[in-house]
Amino acid sequence: MQRPVRTRAALRGAAMAALLLVAGCDVLTDAATRLAFEIEAAARSLERDGDRVTLRHEVPSRPGECEGPYTVQLDKVGALVFWCRDAEGNVLASPGTSHHRRFVRTPETYYLHKQAGEPLVIELERRAGEVVIVDVQ
Numbered sequence: 001m002q003r004p005v006r007t008r009a010a011l012r013g014a015a016m017a018a019l020l021l022v023a024g025c026d027v028l029t030d031a032a033t034r035l036a037f038e039i040e041a042a043a044r045s046l047e048r049d050g051d052r053v054t055l056r057h058e059v060p061s062r063p064g065e066c067e068g069p070y071t072v073q074l075d076k077v078g079a080l081v082f083w084c085r086d087a088e089g090n091v092l093a094s095p096g097t098s099h100h101r102r103f104v105r106t107p108e109t110y111y112l113h114k115q116a117g118e119p120l121v122i123e124l125e126r127r128a129g130e131v132v133i134v135d136v137q
Contacts, residue, residue: 030082031059031060031061031082032095034062035100036080042122051125069113071083072120080100082095110133112136
């Protein structure tokens with residue numbers, strides 16, 4: 001006996017949803033969002049004023065994504081943008097987010113120009129009850 005078309009479609013949809021859940025949310029993120037999640041996790045680790053942490057973010061954070069030279073903007077208004085480039089300098093992707101701004105304050109705007117595979121280093125410190133980006137490299 002063959003199941004109705006709606007039932008088969010519903011089962012396929014449920015199977016796809018389960019597959020995405022098993023694979024994790026990382027399947028649906030981009031380079032900027034993954035960095036924002038790392039900043040959030042690092043910020044949550046700072047419990048007391050004076051606590052510091054150095055976050056070392058490897059790029060590419062997913063194979064096949066942002067493998068060439070790149071630029072990262074950490075803006076004082078809370079934007080985080082990646083510009084992923086090819087060897088000729090053409091922008092291939094420019095994902096952005098503001099997710100991290102709920103967890104850290106960025107007192108100035110940073111533009112970091114990096115070579116392919118060069119890690120991004122961000123230092124955070126808890127000051128007067130808030131976490132602040134104090135240095136980037």
